[in-house]
Amino acid sequence: MLKNAPKFYEVAKRIVEITEDCIIVAHNSQFDYRILKTEFKRLGFGYKRKTLCTVELSKKLIPGQESYSLGKLTRSLGIPVSDRHRAAGDAMATVKLFKMLLTKDLEKFIVQDAIQVEAKSKLKPSLKRIIDELPNSTGVYYIHNEDGEIIYIGKSNNIKNRISQHFTNTSSKSKKIQLQTAAVTYEETGSELIALLKESQEIKKNKPLFNRALRRHIFNYALYSFTDDNGYINLTIDKADGRKHAITTFSNKQSAKHFIFKAIEEFQLCQKLSGVYPTKSNCFNYTIKQCSGACIQEESITDYNNRVKQLIDKNSYTNKNMLIIDKGREVDERSVVLIKNGLFNGLGHFNLNYQITNMDVLESLITPMENNRDSQHIIQNYLRKNKNLKIINLNQH
Structure with missing residues (x-):
């Protein structure tokens, strides 16, 4: 295979460029970097580059693996590998592993170190050049100062457009961001749900300077249930x-009311027992024969409560073990959110060739x-708005 390959001195200039x-990112980068430095030394050239080792990063970000060899690690992570032990196959496997490690690095120490090196070795880039290099895709973006520190985290369905808005806005906050920006990094997520979850968690972990003013809860209202003296679930x-304990939450009262009116219609619920028609007698829907009379104890408690339970089950993942499958970053990929015992456990991406229920x-x-x-x-908000999401229910282990 190497019989007709070029000699090192023939490709050395291209490697420098x-x-x-x-x-340089490599699996066991010390080995690869040592080989490169030795070859350049033979040519009388002092080669120096910063390196990142995916073995060391994997040990930190994915602890507890049986083996950290590239083959066994990619297999256990569901990363498809073709052409193992060939340069191109191993390089592509390392790229996919590194992408996963960047996703797992919620504190963003990998990117911040890189920006610190880059920003100090170059003249400050123009804001227009930064925008030109960004994609029109869904994901999370990170605005850095020249020390590599993240000063703002956001999410968008179009990263390029959103950053362009930051850089052209004339508000005092935007002007401060513009003055301090040295670089923008981003992570494509494919799914808006993944972007929303990552943005929320990473703001909490990194506490960026210009996100601190956003100390608001994104939900203000909630749907609750209780059983009345007659045994009906209200x-x-x-x-x-x-x-x-809330069944589900809402950003404002208007969206909560909109939800409950649709639920009354979909599950044939009583307006009075759903809290939208205060009365001591029957609700209005009973008068027009759209309520079976739970408001005046005419309908069977079991029948009525079963329909309320269907509503609760549809809009709450309490005690459930399930996967929420959504769009991925590429055609052959999907994103996944894991719910275990009713609790959000984490998120990731997987290749369609892999059996995700393993x-x-x-x-x-x-x-x-x-x-x-x-x-x-x-x-919960995303599940309500996106009815066509694929949900895989897992058997409890």
Whole structure:
């Protein structure tokens, strides 16, 4: 295979050019970098580059693996590999592994270190040049200052357009961001749900300077249930209270009311027992024969409560084990959100060639995340608005 390959001195100039101002990423980078430096030394050239090792990063970001060899690690993470032990096959496997590690790095230490090196070795780029290099795709973006620190995190269905808005806006906050911007990095997610969840968690972890003003809960109202003295399950909308168990949450009262009116129609619920028609007698829908009379104890408690339970089950993932499957970053990829025992566990991407219900592979490719009220709201809100999502129910292990 190497019989007709070029000698090192014939490709040395090209290697210098393509690695200039770059960081060399390799699986066991010490070995690869040592070979490169030795070959350049023989030519009398002092070759120096910054390196990143995917073995070391994997040990930090994906602990507990049986082996960190490229073959075994990619297999356990569900990363498809073709042409193993050939240069192109191993390089592509390392690229896919590195992409996964960037996703798992919620504190963004990999990117921040890289920006620090890059920003100090170049003149500050123009904001227009930064915009030109961004994609028109869905994902999370990170605005950095010249020390590599993240000063703002956001998400968008069109990263290029959103950054362009930041850089052309004349508000005082936007002007401050414009003055301090040295670089913008981004992570394509394919799915808006993944972007929303990553944005929420990474703002909490990194506490960027210009996100600190956004100390708002993204949900303000919630849907609760209680059983009345007659045994019927009642629904009520109230201000969100973390001490009470909510069925689902809403950004504002208007969206909560819209939801409950649609639910009354879909599940043939009583207006009075759903909290939208205060009365001591029957509700209005009973008068026009669209309510079976739970408001005046005419309908069987079991029949009525079963329909309310269907509504609750559809809009809450309490005690459920399931996967939410959504768009991926490429045609042959999908994103996945893992819910275990009713709790948000994490998210990831997987190749369509892999059996996603294999729990060992699933646990490895998932980036673990904190289950909090914000993430619950994001997931429930997204499920409500996107009816065609694929849901895989998992058997409890």
